[in-house]
Amino acid sequence: MIGRIVRRMLEAILLVFLVASASFILIQLTPGSPADIILGTNATLEGIAKINHALGLDQPLPVQYFNYITSLARLDLGRSLINNQAVDVIVVSRLPVTMSLAVLATIVSSAVGILAGAVAATHGGVADRVITTLSGVGLALPAFWVGAVLVLLLGIRLQLLPAAGYTQPSESVTEWISHLVLPVTALALGQVAGITRQTRGSMLTEAEKPYVRALMAAGVSRRSIVWRHMLRNASIPVVTTLGLQFVGVLGGAVVIEYLFALPGIGTALMSAATTHDIPILQGLVVLSAVVVLIVNLVVDVLVVFLNPKARRA
Amino acid sequence: MADSLLMYTPSGAAPNFDPANGNVNEYNFLALVYDPLIRRMSDGSFQPDLATDWSYSSDGLTFSMTLQSGVKFSDGTAFDATAVKANIENVKNGTGSYASQFKSIASETVVDATHIQLTLSAPNPSLPVLFSTSAGMMASPTALGSKDLSTTPDGTGPYTYDAADSVANDTLIYNIKDDYWNPGHYHFKKVTLKIFSDETAAVDAVASGAADISEFSTDFAKAKSSGITMTGATYNVWGLGLLDRGGSIVPALGNVEVRQALNYAFDRAGVVNTIMQGIGAPTTQVLKPWMEGYDKDLDSYYTYDVAKAKQMLADAGYPNGFTFRAVSLSFFDVEVQAWVGFLQAIGVTMTVVDVSPDQYISSITGGKYEAAVLPYGALDSYFDIGQLFLPDSSFNPFHSSDDQINAWYKQAAIASATDRANLLKQINNRVEKDLAWWICVNGDEFGYGYDPKKVQPVAWTGLRPLLLYDWLPGTGA
Numbered sequence: 188m189i190g191r192i193v194r195r196m197l198e199a200i201l202l203v204f205l206v207a208s209a210s211f212i213l214i215q216l217t218p219g220s221p222a223d224i225i226l227g228t229n230a231t232l233e234g235i236a237k238i239n240h241a242l243g244l245d246q247p248l249p250v251q252y253f254n255y256i257t258s259l260a261r262l263d264l265g266r267s268l269i270n271n272q273a274v275d276v277i278v279v280s281r282l283p284v285t286m287s288l289a290v291l292a293t294i295v296s297s298a299v300g301i302l303a304g305a306v307a308a309t310h311g312g313v314a315d316r317v318i319t320t321l322s323g324v325g326l327a328l329p330a331f332w333v334g335a336v337l338v339l340l341l342g343i344r345l346q347l348l349p350a351a352g353y354t355q356p357s358e359s360v361t362e363w364i365s366h367l368v369l370p371v372t373a374l375a376l377g378q379v380a381g382i383t384r385q386t387r388g389s390m391l392t393e394a395e396k397p398y399v400r401a402l403m404a405a406g407v408s409r410r411s412i413v414w415r416h417m418l419r420n421a422s423i424p425v426v427t428t429l430g431l432q433f434v435g436v437l438g439g440a441v442v443i444e445y446l447f448a449l450p451g452i453g454t455a456l457m458s459a460a461t462t463h464d465i466p467i468l469q470g471l472v473v474l475s476a477v478v479v480l481i482v483n484l485v486v487d488v489l490v491v492f493l494n495p496k497a498r499r500a
Numbered sequence: 501m502a503d504s505l506l507m508y509t510p511s512g513a514a515p516n517f518d519p520a521n522g523n524v525n526e527y528n529f530l531a532l533v534y535d536p537l538i539r540r541m542s543d544g545s546f547q548p549d550l551a552t553d554w555s556y557s558s559d560g561l562t563f564s565m566t567l568q569s570g571v572k573f574s575d576g577t578a579f580d581a582t583a584v585k586a587n588i589e590n591v592k593n594g595t596g597s598y599a600s601q602f603k604s605i606a607s608e609t610v611v612d613a614t615h616i617q618l619t620l621s622a623p624n625p626s627l628p629v630l631f632s633t634s635a636g637m638m639a640s641p642t643a644l645g646s647k648d649l650s651t652t653p654d655g656t657g658p659y660t661y662d663a664a665d666s667v668a669n670d671t672l673i674y675n676i677k678d679d680y681w682n683p684g685h686y687h688f689k690k691v692t693l694k695i696f697s698d699e700t701a702a703v704d705a706v707a708s709g710a711a712d713i714s715e716f717s718t719d720f721a722k723a724k725s726s727g728i729t730m731t732g733a734t735y736n737v738w739g740l741g742l743l744d745r746g747g748s749i750v751p752a753l754g755n756v757e758v759r760q761a762l763n764y765a766f767d768r769a770g771v772v773n774t775i776m777q778g779i780g781a782p783t784t785q786v787l788k789p790w791m792e793g794y795d796k797d798l799d800s801y802y803t804y805d806v807a808k809a810k811q812m813l814a815d816a817g818y819p820n821g822f823t824f825r826a827v828s829l830s831f832f833d834v835e836v837q838a839w840v841g842f843l844q845a846i847g848v849t850m851t852v853v854d855v856s857p858d859q860y861i862s863s864i865t866g867g868k869y870e871a872a873v874l875p876y877g878a879l880d881s882y883f884d885i886g887q888l889f890l891p892d893s894s895f896n897p898f899h900s901s902d903d904q905i906n907a908w909y910k911q912a913a914i915a916s917a918t919d920r921a922n923l924l925k926q927i928n929n930r931v932e933k934d935l936a937w938w939i940c941v942n943g944d945e946f947g948y949g950y951d952p953k954k955v956q957p958v959a960w961t962g963l964r965p966l967l968l969y970d971w972l973p974g975t976g977a
Contacts, residue, residue: 219858222595225521228887229597230861231894238595270516270669271650277668284667335700342708350708351701352694355665448508448694448701450670457697458669463858 188491195487199480206476207259210469211252217463220244221268224462242268244465259473265466274470277455282474284353285451287363288443289436291371296378297429301418303379304386304425308394309413318383325380330439334373334446341369351448370447374439378432385428389421396420423493430486434479501676502973504690505955508702508714515672517653517661519587519637520644521596527634528968532674532691533574534637534655535682537565537584538628542970544790544963546628549682550579550638550656554631560623560914567614571681573640574654581616584608586641588618598635600894601626601883623913625920626883658686670695685969699723703949712954713971717946721777732779732947733962736875737786738835739940740826740850741888744870745900752822753870759936761812763802765842770804772942775835780944785932786888788943790961792881792917793924798932809846821847827863828873830854836873839941867897875944879964881924882912888938889931900937904930950974 222238223230239245243254258265264274307318342350348369354362393399394417402412441453448454452471459467507528515529537551553566571579585608592602606621618627630636643654653661659674666673674691694711696702699722705711706728716723717735724730742762747754768782784802787794813821828836836852843850852873855863864872874895878884887893890909891901905927912923931937948957948966953976957966 217856219856220862221858223858223860223862225516225595226597226861228861229600229894231600231865232862234595234597234600235862241595266647267669270521271647272668273651280667281670338704338708342704342710346708349710350704352705352710353667353671355667358665445698446701448696448698448705450667454697455669458695461697461857463856 188488191491192484192488195484199477199484202480203473203476204256207256207469207473208252210472211255214465214468215248215251219463221463221465225269244268255469264470264473267467268464269462274466277467278452278470278474281450281452281455284449285437285440285444285453287367288370288374288440288449288451289433291367292374292378292436292440293429293433295371296375296382296432297425299375300379300382301386301422301425304383304388305390305413305418305421307383307387308390315387319387322380322383325376326384328376330373330377331442331446333376334370334443337369337373338446353447353449366447366449370443370449373446374436374443377439378436381432382425382428386421386425389424390417393417393421419493423490426486426489426493430482433482437475437478502688502954504692505688505713505968505971506692506694506711507968508694508696508705508711510696510699510702510715510717516650518594518596518644518649519634519639519655520591520594520598521650527965529672529693530634530637530653531657531967531969532659532686532693533653533657533661534634534639535571535657536633536636537567537631537638538636539685540629540632540964542958542960542963542966544961546632550584551631554628556623556625558914560625561620563618563620563624563627565616565618567616568681569614571656573638573643573656574660575640575642577640577642578613579638579656580613581610582613583638583641584616585610586644587638590639590644591635596635598630598633601630602635625913626880626886629880629883656681658682659691687971687973691968703728706949706951709951711951713948713950715946715948715965717944720945720947721779723947723949724779725777726949728949729952730947730949731957731960731966732945733960734780734788734943735946735962735965736877737783737788737940737943738873738875739786739938740839741864741872741874741895741938742870742936743864743867743872743896743900744824744898745935745937746898748898749870750822750824752816752818753824755816755818756934756936757812757816758818758822759939761809761816761846762843762848763936763939764805764809764812765846765848766802766839766939766941767804767842768941771835771838775838776942776944780942782941783943784940785928786876786884786938786940787878787881787924787928788962790963791878792921793885793928794881795925795928798929801933806845813846813848819847821849823849823851824870825851825853826871826873827853827855827860827869829857829860832873832875835941839873865894865897877946882920885909885924885927889927902930902935 220235220239222235225238226234266273303318307315338350341347349366353366356363399412402416440451444451444453456471509528515526519530519534535550537549539547539549541547550568551565552568555564567581573579588605588608591598604620604622604624605618607619609617611617639649640654643649658680659676662673662675672693676689699716702714703723703726706714707726720732742753742759744750744753752758772780772782783799785798840850840852863869888895889905891899908923908927912920915923952974954974955971956974958970960966
């Protein structure tokens with residue numbers, strides 16, 4: 188297992204390098220310059236050329252690429268072209284916001300989804316039909332729409348929860364939580380539906396397996412069979428789904444951060460894209476790739492832990 | 501003094517704390533930590549700040565300032581004429597948006613610690629306006645040239661920037677200084693400026709009480725219909741700049757009768773009533789009603805008359821119309837597509853080329869396109885005419901030149917206030933009536949939504965955006 192983890196980490200380093208190179212090429216292919224933004228209505232060609240020279244943007248592409256890759260190897264993500272802010276400072280201040288959103292959404296969606304899926308599979312009948320129908324509705328509703336409705340209803344009309352903004356947990360934990368309730372709900376709703384269906388399907392499959400009948404024949408309680416034995420075995424595909432969904436949640440967080448004015452990686456990415464702030468763009472793309480790779484590694488380890496066959500593979 | 505203020509403010513990008521690199525969108529971020537040489541009030545008047553007095557010589561080629569004494573920067577360095585000289589040089593030699601406007605300052609002479617004289621290469625009556633912008637904000641001379649200044653301000657301003665509690669490029673927190681040398685302008689102990697990209701989130705923030713103030717520009721109508729308390733004024737004049745006046749790319753645009761004909765095709769009142777939902781006003785000039793050179797009669801010069809437009813085109817030799825391109829941004833489309841329709845009705849095809857925000861201005865100033873959609877926010881008539889209609893104006897990429905305009909502009913540089921206003925009015929009329937260089941359609945509204953219990957704005961005509969010292973504690977404070 189250790190060897191597997193080491194191999195995956197080495198593959199991850201190669202993948203990060205490939206992602207970094209691809210993002211460099213793609214960004215260079217897009218027209219525009221941060222000089223336009225810096226100069227505003229005084230953006231003459233002469234002024235833009237002067238800024239591009241000052242920022243090193245007029246250097247040959249291989250030189251810019253070499254400088255970028257060697258900086259990355261030193262874990263130096265560079266500085267904003269607009270305001271000289273260090274990219275790692277931006278990452279450190281914004282990553283916790285996005286991760287709070289993504290992790291909380293995943294915890295909520297997995298807790299609710301697994302419970303709902305297990306109940307649907309084991310109770311059947313009306314409970315199953317209601318849960319399955321609701322999960323279908325949940326899958327159909329886009330997160331940004333759900334977010335907008337929640338804002339209107341709970342944030343503006345009833346003023347029960349903040350409609351926008353973010354409070355650091357160091358400032359006030361209750362305010363931090365209250366600012367995340369609506370965006371986490373918007374993000375988690377679609378995920379709950381997916382996990383519910385996956386859990387239901389896996390549990391139904393487990394229910395048909397001989398070991399379940401053997402446990403029942405041995406007099407083990409139904410509760411123990413469902414929650415100790417069946418759920419553990421059913422959770423392997425669920426964990427894999429959770430891993431994929433977490434990556435999707437990170438992508439969905441961009442829209443939700445925009446809607447709720449959360450200072451996360453998503454809003455930073457969008458701002459950097461419109462202002463052509465290349466170091467921030469490249470830094471956040473690489474960061475996102477690293478997060479996805481870490482999540483995949485964690486999922487792999489969990490699967491191995493849950494499935495003894497995988498350990499022997 | 502009220503405890504705190506939370507304001508949502510749009511920004512093209514996060515602020516750079518080096519005043520030489522600031523632009524109009526970043527003024528509030530900088531004004532909390534820096535003082536300008538001259539303070540411009542909401543009614544357009546100028547008040548002393550770090551400069552206590554200023555004047556021009558009779559030939560307009562020397563600008564003298566008397567400076568405050570006893571003021572220090574955050575790092576303890578004294579503010580004096582040497583610091584002013586260093587800051588002006590920093591702007592002139594830098595790559596910020598105001599560098600080109602400081603070019604008329606040929607040299608700075610330090611007379612003594614509290615007096616400085618600027619020698620100009622050409623008369624420039626807009627220096628008080630310039631020195632009231634971020635370019636006139638004074639940073640410590642020991643910090644100038646350091647890259648740290650971009651993220652760590654060093655000024656004489658009323659607040660200190662709390663980097664530890666701020667979120668980089670998103671939420672900036674400032675705390676009032678107890679020993680500020682010029683108290684009385686600001687009324688909140690703590691100010692939080694939050695940068696937002698989407699006005700929907702800003703409307704929600706004010707409506708739900710999460711924010712005290714927010715700025716609105718692109719979605720003013722929507723913000724107004726949300727029920728929050730608003731204050732607004734005309735800010736941008738939406739116009740189609742006909743840049744290729746010499747006809748080098750599109751020969752038709754080189755014909756003044758063609759350009760005049762196009763003006764009659766626009767249903768300006770219709771744009772305001774339907775597309776802008778009643779927000780703003782029709783106009784045919786780039787200057788706003790309270791500005792020097794504005795001519796009320798000019799607004800009714802071009803009526804909406806499709807038949808007349810078609811006849812004028814035919815008389816000019818274009819009975820079947822012609823085609824031209826206009827560079828634009830995609831979020832202007834709602835209005836711009838109406839313009840396409842107006843021109844189609846007279847047989848003219850305007851092909852709209854949408855570019856990204858980080859290419860937009862340079863696409864206009866670079867002379868790539870024969871026309872440009874440009875919502876222009878004029879703030880000072882002399883300066884703005886200089887930016888639009890002179891041979892070397894940045895928004896005149898084909899260098900169109902008119903001897904009459906050039907002569908009047910030169911005279912305006914050293915004229916009295918009354919004479920200058922008349923000269924600028926003459927230029928305004930000539931640009932629109934005789935030359936038809938710029939088709940102005942409507943003035944939009946820019947403004948603020950706010951919680952009146954928390955804040956109240958001072959009286960405002962829209963001469964310039966409301967700045968933080970224009971906000972007073974509200975009725976519930």
